[in-house]
Amino acid sequence: MKRIALYAAGLIVGLPLTLLALGSIYQMAAAAMDRSAYPMAGELVSVDGVDLHLHCSGEANAGPTVVLLTGMGSLSSAWQPVMDGLATTHHVCTYDREGTGWSSDSGQPRDALIAASRLRDLAANNGFRGPYILVGHSYGGVVARIFADTYPQLTGGIVLVDSAHQDMGQRFPEEAQIAFADLLASFALVEKLNYTGIPRAFSLMAPAVDGLEGENLAASMSKLNTVEHMRGSAAEAEGWERSASRARQVATLGDMPLFVLVASGWPKFMVPSWLEMQGELAALSSNSRFDVVEGANHSQIAMDKRYAPRVVAAVRHVADQAAGTN
Numbered sequence: 001m002k003r004i005a006l007y008a009a010g011l012i013v014g015l016p017l018t019l020l021a022l023g024s025i026y027q028m029a030a031a032a033m034d035r036s037a038y039p040m041a042g043e044l045v046s047v048d049g050v051d052l053h054l055h056c057s058g059e060a061n062a063g064p065t066v067v068l069l070t071g072m073g074s075l076s077s078a079w080q081p082v083m084d085g086l087a088t089t090h091h092v093c094t095y096d097r098e099g100t101g102w103s104s105d106s107g108q109p110r111d112a113l114i115a116a117s118r119l120r121d122l123a124a125n126n127g128f129r130g131p132y133i134l135v136g137h138s139y140g141g142v143v144a145r146i147f148a149d150t151y152p153q154l155t156g157g158i159v160l161v162d163s164a165h166q167d168m169g170q171r172f173p174e175e176a177q178i179a180f181a182d183l184l185a186s187f188a189l190v191e192k193l194n195y196t197g198i199p200r201a202f203s204l205m206a207p208a209v210d211g212l213e214g215e216n217l218a219a220s221m222s223k224l225n226t227v228e229h230m231r232g233s234a235a236e237a238e239g240w241e242r243s244a245s246r247a248r249q250v251a252t253l254g255d256m257p258l259f260v261l262v263a264s265g266w267p268k269f270m271v272p273s274w275l276e277m278q279g280e281l282a283a284l285s286s287n288s289r290f291d292v293v294e295g296a297n298h299s300q301i302a303m304d305k306r307y308a309p310r311v312v313a314a315v316r317h318v319a320d321q322a323a324g325t326n
Contacts, residue, residue: 038219040102041077042095047122053102054095054126058087064156064322065128066315067119068094071138071164071302072240073187073233075101075223078209080216081305082135085312090319091129095122099232101223111239112139113246116147120154131156133319135311137302139164139236142247145284149250156322157257159314162301165277166247169240176270184237191230200225210297211304250284257321258285259314265297287321289314 042055055076056065066086068079076094086092097115099105123132133156136144141163148155165171169180193199205224212220223229236243260282266274275292282290291314296307 035222038215038222041080041219042102044102044104045122045126047118047125050098050106050118051104052095052098052118052122054093054122055083056091056093056126057083058089058091060091060127061129062089062091063129063319064091064131064133065123066090066092066133066135066319067123067128068092069119069134069136069140069143070094070097070100071140072236073100073208073224073230074137074140074302075220075229077101077216077219077223078212078303079137080212081303081308082311085308086315089316090133093126093128097232097236099235100229103232105228105232105235109239110235111246112143112146112243113150114239115143115236116150119143119147120151123154130154131322133157133159133315133322135159135161135315136163137161138298139243141281142166142243145250145253145281146243146246148253148256152254152256155256157259157318158253159259159261159311159318160278160281161261161311162263162296162298163260163278163281165281166244168274168277169244171273171277173269173273176267176273184240187230187234187237191227191234194225194227194230208299209303211300211302211307213305216303253285255287256285257318258282258288259318260288260290261301261310261314262290262292263296263298263301264292264294265300289317 040053042053044051045054053076068082070076070078076096079094083092083094096103098110131154134144134147141160144158148158169177172180190199199205208224209217209220260278262278282288293301293307293310301307
């Protein structure tokens with residue numbers, strides 16, 4: 001009986017460890033195959049000692065450069081439908097911030113102010129034509145506002161695509177406040193889970209790229225399933241309060257061309273507070289437009305080819321406005 005009990009105890013302890021070991025082997029093998037199957041679309045450029053993945057398209061002399069800024073946890077590849085729509089008439093660039101996507105990681109703390117500073121250097125060293133048109137989705141909208149406030153002479157206009165608001169963690173309904181705090185904490189959790197291969201095996205990160213298709217979806221998922229990407233995303237999440245604090249200092253953008261696009265697909269109990277906060281973002285400029293994209297959720301508004309024309313049209317409107325005021 002004692003021998004049976006010891007055998008059972010061994011199974012209880014050993015089986016989970018064996019499964020974790022097998023999961024880790026699966027994760028390493030799959031990640032290696034993904035690196036071969038989904039190489040970066042652009043190139044690595046050194047900025048402040050960090051190698052950033054930069055992907056540009058369109059004619060380099062086709063007016064001011066349009067810069068697409070990803071949301072927290074997202075990737076440059078998620079912008080491909082919008083990039084395709086803009087590249088026929090604009091020089092358009094997107095990139096992966098430090099530690100995310102195909103970019104390297106310094107291991108240093110980060111926030112949206114640091115991201116804005118690094119964007120300035122990235123643009124200056126890689127032939128971007130200013131003043132730039134910034135297009136920020138979610139957290140990328142915070143980076144865009146801080147950049148415009150810090151470097152107004154380099155900013156021709158902004159398109160905010162369902163942008164994060166600096167006070168949403170306090171102004172959402174209580175249930176959503178809890179969900180937002182959980183979201184910020186989840187990046188560090190998924191980083192650890194990615195060691196085991198569980199998110200990869202069960203496509204747990206698919207909602208983060210809702211709207212992408214084909215190669216764009218596969219390339220994005222290949223990075224969402226890595227430890228490295230989630231470690232970089234967790235570092236941005238850890239810096240959220242610093243980012244929000246700096247964003248609160250952006251009191252006005254003057255008459256800078258500004259277009260605020262808002263997704264309609266939020267849970268009903270969150271819509272009133274979200275629309276109120278988005279209206280406040282539009283009020284930052286005396287030269288702004290506000291438009292709700294019906295049917296789109298927070299991810300789809302930036303990534304889904306059905307809604308890409310709305311983003312493209314907003315960018316062209318802002319670019320036209322900027323051309324008329326510069």
